[in-house]
Every structure is written in C-alpha cells, then in structure tokens.
Amino acid sequence: MGSSFGQLFRISTWGESHGGGVGVVVDGCPPRVPLAAEDLQVDLDRRRPGQSRLTTPRQEEDRAEILSGVFEGQTLGTPIAVLVRNRDARPEAYEDFKDVYRPSHADYTYQAKYGIRAWMGGGRASARETIGRVAAGAIARKVLEMHGYGPITAWVSRVRDTEARVDPLTVTRADVDAGPTRCPDAEAAAAMEAQIDEARRAGDSLGGTVSCVALGVAPGLGDPVFDKLEADLAKGMLSLPACKGFEIGSGFAGTRLKGSEHNDAFYAEEGQVRTRDNRSGGVQGGISNGEPVVIRVAFKPTATIRIEQETVNQNLEPARLAASGRHDPCVLPRAVPMVEAMVALVLCDHLLRQKAISKP
Amino acid sequence: MGSSFGQLFRISTWGESHGGGVGVVVDGCPPRVPLAAEDLQVDLDRRRPGQSRLTTPRQEEDRAEILSGVFEGQTLGTPIAVLVRNRDARPEAYEDFKDVYRPSHADYTYQAKYGIRAWMGGGRASARETIGRVAAGAIARKVLEMHGYGPITAWVSRVRDTEARVDPLTVTRADVDAGPTRCPDAEAAAAMEAQIDEARRAGDSLGGTVSCVALGVAPGLGDPVFDKLEADLAKGMLSLPACKGFEIGSGFAGTRLKGSEHNDAFYAEEGQVRTRDNRSGGVQGGISNGEPVVIRVAFKPTATIRIEQETVNQNLEPARLAASGRHDPCVLPRAVPMVEAMVALVLCDHLLRQKAISKP
Amino acid sequence: MGSSFGQLFRISTWGESHGGGVGVVVDGCPPRVPLAAEDLQVDLDRRRPGQSRLTTPRQEEDRAEILSGVFEGQTLGTPIAVLVRNRDARPEAYEDFKDVYRPSHADYTYQAKYGIRAWMGGGRASARETIGRVAAGAIARKVLEMHGYGPITAWVSRVRDTEARVDPLTVTRADVDAGPTRCPDAEAAAAMEAQIDEARRAGDSLGGTVSCVALGVAPGLGDPVFDKLEADLAKGMLSLPACKGFEIGSGFAGTRLKGSEHNDAFYAEEGQVRTRDNRSGGVQGGISNGEPVVIRVAFKPTATIRIEQETVNQNLEPARLAASGRHDPCVLPRAVPMVEAMVALVLCDHLLRQKAISKP
C-alpha cells in the first residue's frame, strides 16, 4: 500500500535505489495526448544526479523507456508504464549502513515496519523513487496543456537563511534553470551556491524552501471536503523525501494578520472574478478560484552527512557513523522538478474529476 | 467525490450547515470496540458553537445519535452511522450572502465549481461539516486506546503574535480545557483572550496556530511513499476549514539548521531505539519511529467579518459587504478538537494498515 | 470496509435490520440534477416488504428522508444522505436465532468474522440493507436520464422451473408491475404465483432468476481491464443477498455454440455500428457497444424457512431450527428493483468515468 497517488490520473511508482530499476505506471491518462519519451526526459534530466557539484556525484543517465500506453505518438488511454534502469549502483558504498542506522534517515523505521530492508542506497527511501513521479508529472503537464492550463514553475526560494526575491507572476523555467541552485534571484543564488559548496566541503548539509506557482488554473478544481486542492497538494509535498512543511498562499505568515487585513477583496475583470491580493494562494474553500496557485515547501537538511554522528546498530548497541557514499549536500535544486511534478499530478487529477461532473 | 478520508478506517461525512443535519459513516472500524453515544459527545461538546464569548453564539446542542454499527455497547464491525440534526438554523441571517460573495470564503468557488450553492450558512463549507470528523475521531481514539496508544492532545499555540510556551511531553487535555482559548500557557492564554475579545468587538477576526502531540505511537506506522504518515497528516489538516499550513517536527524552522545540527542522534533505552532530540517529529521516512508525533497547523483569520469589504455579486457587479450573522472571531479554540480528530483518524487508519501486513 | 460501491458515483450504505434505521450516502453525484424524496420513494415502494402475500408481512413504510446534498429541488454536487427509520422491528421474533445458526444464512459467518453479531433480523445481512442501494439507484437513474440514457428494466424471468418468455427490447416497467410476481409474461406469472404461494404455505421457499435490460447506453462505457462493465455488473449483482450467479448476453448457454455461430456480425445503421444479434449483451472487451445491455442473475431459495432443519448452536452443539419470524417465500419479486438499482449505479459510475477522459 501507499505507492499510488491520485484518483483518476493515478500513478503507481515502484523500485529501490539499487534494484533492477525504478518506474511508474500511470493509469487514467486520457487518450490522444501527444507523448514521446523525450517529453519525460526533459524533466528527468532536471532531476537526475550529477548535474553539478551541488548535487550527488552518482552518475545516472536516467533514460526513460515508455513500455506501454503510447501508440504512434499518442496516448491510448491505457496504462503508461515507464522504466528507468539503475546503472551506477555501488552497493559496496553502503556497507556502512547495512548494520547501523543513519540518524534522521529511514533505516530504522523501515526495519521497524517491515522487519527487513534493502540497506543499499536506502532502498525505496531514496530520491531515486521520485523518478517515477517526475516522469508521470511530465505526462500530467501534457494533459494540462491540452486543456489550456499555463506553466507550473518551482524555484529554490530559500537556502538556510538566504531568502530569494522572486515574482511568482513572471518567473520562468529559464530563469530557474539559469544556475545550478535553481534560484532565479541571481544575487541570492550566488550566496546559496557558496553556502551549499561550503557545506559539501565540510561534509555537512543544508535545508531551505522551494516555492511553486501554477498559472492558468481554471476555477472549480478541488473537491470539498477532504480532497481540497490544498489538501492534496499538501499530501503530495509531504510525501517527498525530506519535506517537513507546507503552506499555501499567505501560509503561516498570514495567520499574523487580522481578517480585515488578510481577506482577498473581489473585483471583476473581463467577465472573470478576480482578487486584489492573492493571500488565498489561488484556492478558497478547497477549490481553485482562477488566481495563481502559490505554495511553499520546507525541505530539511539532507540526513546523510560525512560528519560523524552518534547512533545505534541493529543490535541496539551504541555506534558512530560518518557516512561515505554519494549524497546531495542540499536537496533543494533537485527538489524543484519534484515539486512541479506533484503540483502537475494534483491539478491533472482534479481536472479530470471536474470534467466527470460537468454538464452533459 | 472528496467526502471520504482513510483507506481502512474510512469515514464519509455529509451535511450542509442549514439542511436536515450533518453526520458521518465510519466503515472499517474493528468489531468489539466498546462504544456509546457519550463517547462521541465529549468531543462534540468541545467542538460545538456557543461555548464561550470567544466563539460563535449559534446555539446547537449537537447531540449525536448512533444509528448503526453498535450492538449492546460494542461495535459490530459494520458501518457506524452518526447523525446530528441542525437546530438553530437561521437562514434569514444569510440573505446577505445569497447574491454577494464573501471575500476569502468559499461562496464564489462553490458557485464556479457546481453552478449552484447552498448559500445559507456556507452550505458544506461550514465548520458544521467537522462534526462528522470529530465524532469519527472519537471512535478512532477508542480503537487506538484498545491497542495501547497514548493520548492525542492539541492546543492553541499561537494567536496572531502571541506565542504560548508548552511542553508537548507533559501537556494534558485538562490543561488545554482550563480556559476558553484552549491555550495551556495561562499567561499567553490571558493575552490571547483579550485579543480575541477585542477583535470580536471590532467585528474583525484573528488567526494563529494549533499544535498537537500524539504519545505512545508504535514504531512502524505510515506507508511509503505517498501515504507517509506526515503526508496523510498534512492532508488531514489542510482539509480543515481555514487551514493554510502544516509542519511536522522541526518544520520550517528546522530548514535553517545544518544537517549536523538537525539530525536526531539515536540511542537505545530499555530495548527501544530512541532519539536524543525529536526534530523528526516522530516520523522518519514517512514511518513512525516511536517518538511523540508533533505537528503544527496554521489557521488564517476567519473570513466572515462585520467590517465592510469590497467584493462582487453574482452578476459580477461591484458590491460592499459587512457580514451580519453569527461567526467565530477566531477559529482556533474550536479547531483544537478538529485537529485531534484528524490525527486520531490518520493514526487509526495506519494502525489497521500495519496490522494487515503483520506476521502470521 | 466493504460498504461502498462505485469510484466516481460512490455510495456507502449503512444500517442493521433492527437498529436505528438504514441509509446511504451518495458522493459524487453531479450538481443541478433535479431531485426530490418522491423520486426515491417510487423505487423504495417497489422494494419494501408487505406489498403482497408473496412477500414478507413485515410492515415498513420505508419513507426516505433526504438529509443533505439537495437544495431548492436540485443536487448540490455534495454528498446526498438518505435516511429510512426502522419501524416494525420485532426483535423478539428473532430470539430463536440468538443462539442458533440458520443454515445457509449469514449467522455463523458473521460470528466467525467479527466475534459478535446483531442477531435480530440478521443485522446487516438483511434485505433491509438494500434500501440504501435502491435509493441511490434512483438518483443514478436521474443522472442517466439527464444524459439521454434509456430505461433500465428488470423482471422475474424464472421461478424454480417456470421460465417466462419476455422480449427485452419491448418490455416495460408497467408490464413488470402488472402483477405481484413482477413477471411480465402473464401465463408464466400465474404459474409462478401459485408456486410461491404453495411454498409459503408449506413454510418453504423458492429461487429463480431475474433478467435486466438497459436501453440507450452509449458506446464507450467500461474500463478495461479489471473494471470492465460486465465485471462491475457481476460484482454488483453478486453483492445482492441470495445471489449465486451472473451472466451477460449469451452467458452460459452461449458457451455451447461455435465461434462462427456465436459471433455478433457488425453492420452500420444510421451512422451507428450495430450487431445483427446481441449475444455479447451490449458489451465487448469490457466496453459498451451501444446495443442493449442484457444480464441474468440467479437467486437461491430464501435461507430462512419454517420447515425444521438440522444445525448447531453457538456452543457447536447439535440443534434443530424451524424459523418463525417474517420472511419472503421467494426473494425474486423484491429483487427486481434491487437489480435495476445496481445496474443504474454501475452505468452512472462509468458514465462519469467516461466523461473524465473526454476530449477537451
């Protein structure tokens, strides 16, 4: 249980870090969506390791193969299976963790839950699991585009205490991808890059936040009461590795305002209901209101570090652990495509749900 | 769609603010759990309006009737239906909103989604919808107790800028319920009370945060990768009315630490793996680790205020709205039992899921 | 678990034979469907006991109350809760079964599964559970009508060895309801009526088959591979009390033909693909082809009879049981609206699913 996401546009990911590969099955994609493996590869390339010195040096091409559900360049309406083989697996690099639990990682909890764990590379609690999500997210984007939705753009908005200034209404993927940090504020990006590099050299790690905006979202997406758009977004984000928090619109900061300061005044423009501010983050009562959907996501510092830490082994004996292996000093740059993918998946699912109840 | 929550302990709520009533069906509750209507009433009384001058003056007894699934004081294993009739409905008080959209409320989005809305009392986008959740949460608690789980305790941890100091390891429900604010820090509580009262008199509203801790949670709950314990908690919280943010453990603040500062060192105590700190908030890799589960939830200031605001009507013409009717100046005190209920529901669901894969 | 049916038009029934009542929550009904309690009552009246001497003499008005989801005569798109109170409950009539298991009934298996059972009236294993289905089915029919679908008509096609001759293309509900047997072949109906009456007097019971046809079903409903239209129909039927078999189109008899005899030749008529025969029963490869959907369902003789039988009690001691209480000598006439309801529910669910993947 637990490896599927979505009700109508439903994805099921599978795969461990060091097994035969990782992948995803997408069930519920509408037919006749133009799709090719290259469409997935663009996003997978933004997610894969080894892109810069800010990310893990593990070398994986992460070439996606579409095994089913596509015929002569179009989706069939049947399940789309995507496979990515694991190539640069080095199980020997994980011998340290075979017997000793990494602090703040999933080693102990997997053992406690299942009584067994794939200790090589964290098994399923590896960032490699997100390959399937990113591939599926690329497919979801194609469906959204087909229905006239605008771009979904995420960026690194804070690393440790370095906050970026970014206008969510104008930021583009090109801005984001201009540097290895995926922060479109050049000044902040430079500071972040220096910080991450310093952490890397010190064998330490850093956390921060990723922000994301979705434009051109039609009003009416989101199902009250449990499947509110923000509830599904929150679930999607908190299901990402290392995520510790989520907020939409004004979020935690907005709770410091009075109602009279916080409320989004309505006005009409070109036959559309608009809001003067967008403190709601594009969602009211769980349903999109046509304004940009804006969220922010907290990612903790990577758990696996080279600095020695106190821990225990499987026999509950005290142990010390200084991790070798290849690890990201900061997950944020690679988290950007993951956040975008989860947003795309949630929107696409709710788009199909909304179509189901549309007028005959 | 969207009115059900949980996979194995599955609840389905129904009901509008001003219809025949509200309720819930709980499917999947194990058999032979001792249960009586009074078990639900305790929590419903903490949720109901009219408890103090800090809450809406709407007078509802909210007496729960169990219609099925219980026989001779025990659950049958069959669906438990709970009904609460609406009594103090005053549709005339909502005539203002029949035609005019309340800023930051769900009036416009329901209309956009469904092309129709129950404008009296917000219909389903009313706090009354949470009655079913709170009743179901009380049943979930009974199941958790039967399996040896500890108490789940929520409290108001901040109103606007007034932050409470509370020890999550020792706080009790009695502490929380000592005053109308449901803040167990007496000093902060007094300040909060004054602030809320002032906002009420000014026709304005306030937001803040609710924190919650669950003790005695066994290691192993939570299903990687999408149904991580924190992902389901986040979804549950963001599905609550007025919720704008969620964090677990160190949350957003923790992202400002380095990995070497943030990681939870492991040690062993009485045959159990423990952590020195609990920045993980009781969950690692999506699975509970046996430490207290600690979360924090952001609630925005109530949207419906008496101060006049700019808006539009259904014909998209400019309008001004100063809400009459009965509204909470601050949802936080009444949100406390809602947060507890959602935590109980998530834990109970994952408890049953974990039992399903246990050793023969 | 197990009390919900459908993915998008999702119903959850609840209630025991002798508890506070029975009911259903329908989640996923599209908005703006005209609906009133009377729409449900028509079908409930066809299902309720005490209609004729062929059915149980239990007197229940079975008046349905719609508690939510309808506003000013139209559905809101939110959950529709329907409540029917139990009135003529006579628990004392069931004292016999408190301790002794009725052969071929669910007494023993409920006890084995749950370790507890509501022995009065069979608890949830009572035909009263189907009230919720029939009410929900009436709502589903309204949705189908709104989308231009034709009538769904079921009839008693065989009682024991008395087979009716009925043309599925022309049979109407008026024909079916012309007599208490719900068999539209007058000659067969008379024979059936005599047989059932004889069984009733002898304290015995009879089984047989119900057939059903759905007209005006658009091509394209049904989701390969597991949610084939016939798979969901089969599940719906086998979930009805006393059902032991299902077939679609040519069914078991068709397996005695050669492919060259059995295949449905295609031809075109008024721009539609048609089949010369309809041995497929309106479904090919799990998807409707536009021809009438035709199924047949087997119902065993009622388990509860007045004739004395061998059995055991809860202590596994030998016992004899001659049931008193009020029971149908033949479930078939009352099964007719149940079968129609389940067909309507399956079609409605798949109609919404098909809309979800329709072209933008």
Add this chain to the structure above:
Amino acid sequence: MGSSFGQLFRISTWGESHGGGVGVVVDGCPPRVPLAAEDLQVDLDRRRPGQSRLTTPRQEEDRAEILSGVFEGQTLGTPIAVLVRNRDARPEAYEDFKDVYRPSHADYTYQAKYGIRAWMGGGRASARETIGRVAAGAIARKVLEMHGYGPITAWVSRVRDTEARVDPLTVTRADVDAGPTRCPDAEAAAAMEAQIDEARRAGDSLGGTVSCVALGVAPGLGDPVFDKLEADLAKGMLSLPACKGFEIGSGFAGTRLKGSEHNDAFYAEEGQVRTRDNRSGGVQGGISNGEPVVIRVAFKPTATIRIEQETVNQNLEPARLAASGRHDPCVLPRAVPMVEAMVALVLCDHLLRQKAISKP
C-alpha cells in the same frame, strides 16, 4: 482507470500485445515472503501460448523479471514490479484488423471509447494482458501458503457440450496438467481434445466452462456488503477475456431447488462448524465459512476465427473478414491458470483485510 485490482493486495497491470512488453506492479504484499522469479515462472509457463496444438502458435518464452520489491530472496513490503518483454510480435499479421472491426472482439469498442486503438494484436484486449495477473497470482499464493491456506485448483469442466466429472475435494494440479486440455477427467479430456482440434482445423472456435476450488480457506474472509467474497470473485472472473458468466456453489442450478432442499445443514466436527453439503460454495452472506470455495466460470468461443464473417470497417462500410494471425481455437486450457490467479488474488486481499480488523 480500471487496470488495478484489490484493496490491500493491489495489483496494477499494464501493457499491450505488441508494445514494449507487459507487466504488473503488486503493492501491499507483506514483507518477508520468500519469493524468486521461478515462483512466477511456473504459472506463467502454464499460461503462455504455444504449449500444444490446442493453443495459439505464437512463440513467447514469457520470462518474468522481478525489478523491485524483493531483496535477498524475500519480499520487502514495497511494490513488486514484474516485467515480461514481448518477443514474437508480428504486427504485419494484424494488418487485416487495422481498418476492419472483428465481430465480438474489442476492436470497435476501444475505438468508440478512446478514439484510438493499438490495432496490432488487440492491444490491451489481448490475452497477453493476463500475464501480469498470473504473475501476481503466484505471489498471492505464496502469501496464502504462509498463512496456512490450501491449494487453489482450476480445471476445464466443460468444452461445448462435453462435461467432465471431477471431484473438487480431491482433484490436483497434477491431474489437471496431465493433458493439454487441462481437464482431469481423462475420458472427457480426450473428447474435448478431438473437438478443439476439429475446430482448429475448421478455423472455428469453441467455448465452455472452467471450475475452480480453493481448499483450506479460513472462515471470516469477505467484507459485507459490496465486497462479499463471491462479489469480488465474480468481478475478477468477469474481468477475464471472453468470460460471460459466473456462479458460486450451486449457482444457477441451485435456483431450481426449494429452500428445504438447498439449505446447507450445519454440524460440528473437531471444534469446527461444517456443512453437510456445500451448496453455498464455501461462502454465506458474503463471508467464507471454512468449506471449500467452489466456483464455475463461462468462457465464450474465441472471437477471432478464420471463417469469413460479416462486419464493417472504420468508415462504417460493409466488409468481410476471415482472420489470419495466430489465435487459440479454445481459450479454456490457458484460462485455467488465469482463473486460479484471480481466486488467489481475491483470497489474499481479503486475508489481509481480515487481519487488519483482528483482535489486538
């Protein structure tokens, strides 16, 4: 939608007849079940084409590769992905069907539903889709064995009018696999073999029934009311290609008996409740009673035949079609492992569901 089956032991199949391959993801398998690719291969070999002259001559080794979820010979509790590549694909053999709809096949309905279809080999409406089911069924069997369940054995019980006499309590897989027909009654098997061979030579096809028995099923499996064990079994069977009917226990024939003749008398034996006859087929009120679960399934004659038939093309013009390509003259022998797999999947799912509500 529609390519997943099961709630807790959930399988998702994917793949077209002539794409990159076919496969399945199994989510929810308990951890620490011994499993190797060979465990799947045994059943896949019984399903694959080209076993004898009674089946299609397509040559496929159908070697299964387990890509995830297994570590050092045991399941991890994480998703198990299984891949089988398509080898002997001959798209050119299907050129005939590119434009012309095969009578009683899924060509037309896929086109009507999706507006596109993989015309080569029937795409997803191919028996190859069942590879994933059979592989998953083999895993389900391992779980059932681990919990002490007995064997599940299916056999060909009728071809056209040739009925086999088989004792469900003693029949073994060895008996079934003794000949190419998979009918354990040698005399009937010989007649069936001759009939099938004759049909093959004539370019025609035959139908019949497969029966199946599951031994050692604990009492208590099956969730009333919609997820009755027989309801899920019926759905599983009707989801198989070419299936037109299902019955459990006495089935259609039992509806010709009176209640006094049909009821299963209870008695006690070795502390267990037993029935004198098993007309219930091991299930009462939707829940297993500990007796053998016995079902029968109808399969129509294969739709694709070499004899010329009337049909239409995609432009709705009249056409004649005499299929070339490689097709089974009778699906029954190869349906045997498919039926067993679906029974195993349903039992395993309900076993886990039952564990979830077991006493603490």
